[in-house]
Amino acid sequence: MGLRERKKEKTRLALQDAAFELFLEQGYDSTTIDQIAAAADVSPRTFFRYFTGKDHLVLWFHEQTERTLLEALAERPADEPPFASMTHALRALLRTMELSTPEDNARFLKVRRLLDANPHLASATFARVIETERRLVEAIAARRGVDPGRTPLPHLVVTFVMAAMRIGFTCPADPCGPREIVRRMEETLQLVERSLRPGWDV
Amino acid sequence: MGLRERKKEKTRLALQDAAFELFLEQGYDSTTIDQIAAAADVSPRTFFRYFTGKDHLVLWFHEQTERTLLEALAERPADEPPFASMTHALRALLRTMELSTPEDNARFLKVRRLLDANPHLASATFARVIETERRLVEAIAARRGVDPGRTPLPHLVVTFVMAAMRIGFTCPADPCGPREIVRRMEETLQLVERSLRPGWDV
């Protein structure tokens, strides 16, 4: 990895860390991009070369999740039943979440607190999750050679599995770390598996 | 209904109709709120007293849908199994969609074309749908007297039924009117019902 790329990575992290600190300190809405850029020692103009907007600072994390999920799905054999592939992909994601570093955990908790405090952000995140579902449907339909607009089965498969992810993500109490989230997702996924009639996804 | 309310209704419709005409004519992004307000003969300031933003013009339609859905659910007996209540509520919505006027159909098609042409709008709509799901979960959990954060079953029930709504809404070909959408939703709902093991939602 060249010096240029390392610098970019550093700037991105500086922007995110500065932003989250400001968000939690003085609120998301009352934090301006000028403040974030100033705290990260870059120009406001540069901010928009890294992120499309303020909410992208948060959405970025889900984009990483999506990448992991799509890669895990791509590694499954194409002739495997789609529901099995999806459950395996989700469990692969859960495994990577489990071995996250303490720093990752800290960031995760910050993002969670932000989402809980700002419905608008949670909303944007879920919208992004829907986009992820669309891509997963595309992938599954492609490897089966079917038109996703014509047969609802790929949609159903993805929706059922992602339901576990979405439902498991909602937290009862305030402080809910990644391990607890993973536990809830796994629990919900098993509930989904038990709820479905064997061989439903022919 | 007093004169005041009738006027408001008229202004809202003027704004929406003017906006959709402009959107389809010159694109969503290149249409400014000033243009919309001018076309509807109100001040830009007034626009924001009717809609929170440009996207709200489109989201407004789903808000009506949500209202219908929540009312239909509220009318189901509280001791009915939740999944049955949800399917009934969705079918009640489908029935109201079926007897829509030709004008409603025209607006529906305009909205559809907008959503297809602007991923951002589709995304925002789905985010709003997620919010609807949250409220449905709340309603179902409330009438059972359980904490939705603690038990995933209400979430699951709502997700499964709303999956039919979301999946049925996606269209294969371009011109897809309300009747066709209703047909697809009903079809998908039946698929969901067949996929679930009897008595799964004890």
Next chain:
DNA sequence: CACATTAGTGGCAGAGACTGCCAGCTGACA
């Protein structure tokens, strides 16, 4: 019918988000 009350509107000023453009700097690579 006259009046006070209230809701709705228009216009203004201003903050904040975002983009296009150009000039200057700095790794990358031969």
Next chain:
DNA sequence: TGTCAGCTGGCAGTCTCTGCCACTAATGTG
């Protein structure tokens, strides 16, 4: 070392959205 591509900063400008105040019109009351 020199050229080149890529990143950055700053400026100007548009658009979205909000608070505020004065003005008009609908409503309800004596």
